[in-house]
Amino acid sequence: METWKLLVGIFLGAIVLGCSETNNSISQSDELIIRPVDYYVVLSNSIGIYTKNIASTSEGLSLTDTKSFQFTTSASSQLFRDGFMLMSYQNTDDCGGNLVLYDLKDRAELSLPMFSDLSSCQLSVTAITGQANMIFLSYVVTMESKEQSFFVRGVDLDTSEYEDYEFNKKPIKLVASDSRLYVLTSDENLTEKNALTVLDFKENTEMLEMDLGFDVGTIFKKANGDIVVSYPNSHTILDSKTLEASFTRYASGSQPHFYTSENNSFDANGNMYYVRKDSLTEQNETMTAMHDFDKNSTVLYYFENFLNEAQVKVEYDIKSATTVSFDNANNLILIGYEKNLAQGGGIIRVTPAPNLKFVDNLDVADVPFLIVPDN
Numbered sequence: 229m230e231t232w233k234l235l236v237g238i239f240l241g242a243i244v245l246g247c248s249e250t251n252n253s254i255s256q257s258d259e260l261i262i263r264p265v266d267y268y269v270v271l272s273n274s275i276g277i278y279t280k281n282i283a284s285t286s287e288g289l290s291l292t293d294t295k296s297f298q299f300t301t302s303a304s305s306q307l308f309r310d311g312f313m314l315m316s317y318q319n320t321d322d323c324g325g326n327l328v329l330y331d332l333k334d335r336a337e338l339s340l341p342m343f344s345d346l347s348s349c350q351l352s353v354t355a356i357t358g359q360a361n362m363i364f365l366s367y368v369v370t371m372e373s374k375e376q377s378f379f380v381r382g383v384d385l386d387t388s389e390y391e392d393y394e395f396n397k398k399p400i401k402l403v404a405s406d407s408r409l410y411v412l413t414s415d416e417n418l419t420e421k422n423a424l425t426v427l428d429f430k431e432n433t434e435m436l437e438m439d440l441g442f443d444v445g446t447i448f449k450k451a452n453g454d455i456v457v458s459y460p461n462s463h464t465i466l467d468s469k470t471l472e473a474s475f476t477r478y479a480s481g482s483q484p485h486f487y488t489s490e491n492n493s494f495d496a497n498g499n500m501y502y503v504r505k506d507s508l509t510e511q512n513e514t515m516t517a518m519h520d521f522d523k524n525s526t527v528l529y530y531f532e533n534f535l536n537e538a539q540v541k542v543e544y545d546i547k548s549a550t551t552v553s554f555d556n557a558n559n560l561i562l563i564g565y566e567k568n569l570a571q572g573g574g575i576i577r578v579t580p581a582p583n584l585k586f587v588d589n590l591d592v593a594d595v596p597f598l599i600v601p602d603n
Contacts, residue, residue, distance in 0.1 A: 262286050263557045268332035270598035276300050289590035297330050308356040315356050323349040359404035361385045366399030405453045406468045412447045445487025451494040458487035484519045484526040491598050493553040501552045514548040516563050527581050534578050534586040545570050553599040564596025
């Protein structure tokens, strides 16, 4: 059993870095060379979510005139990213809809009708994932006023053939890794316990069924393909090849709080960057954090660590972090945030700890929901 340690360098660094602007920004004397990189950004507003392209050069960040793509779904609806591919399910009627696929890099779009084989039903999609040519959607369906049924549908994009897998509990999260599908379920009708089913979707066989107990926050895939099952006070890692499990419980007060995080990003060393929300923040504000699974340590990036009070409250008008990503080509953290008083948000770039410095900022018209670097 391992104990988590919370790094305190960032907390102490806030006292120094927050003192003056000269301490928390990159000056011309600093040798920071910015390699040109495009960032693909998904922004959220009252209409839905849409894409924009941002160019990063030695001159800083700027919006390009590339045509954006508008999803009719909202940021709170099902949206899955696999590399540069975005996938979203959009209802067209009570018993069907379209799976919308959009390639951020190539700007190619595709809409596929889903569940056209069903009729006279109430259907809702609960999760989406994918790997290579396979797309998976978990859904809940009620046929002719009968009890609910739970399924996961696997669709082969090359052949349009599909396979349905029935479950006796509600699927709430899907992850695909190494030709295996991990299905997190919840027994909402009886015990409210969580369970995990592992399917080999190439061989079409069930490989594992695990009782996970209560309070699972989410499941997600690490950079190496292993699966993390997260709880408020612990996590379990499943080896994606052997399915062997390792368990980690956190010491009191050292919880990394990634058990509800979404759109996690990894650097070249496998460190995970995520938006953290917990009782340490005031008024449910969020911050950026980095977790090192090998060292079992977490670094917190408060805005006050690299911006002074005037920058946080006035110049950039920051309310809270909304998304985070990592530019591996330039070794920079990209933090999307929502503005406090004004409409919209912005994107801030900083260098990682221990040499934490503010690089630049770009205001955007709406709130960043996802940032995908082209590297």
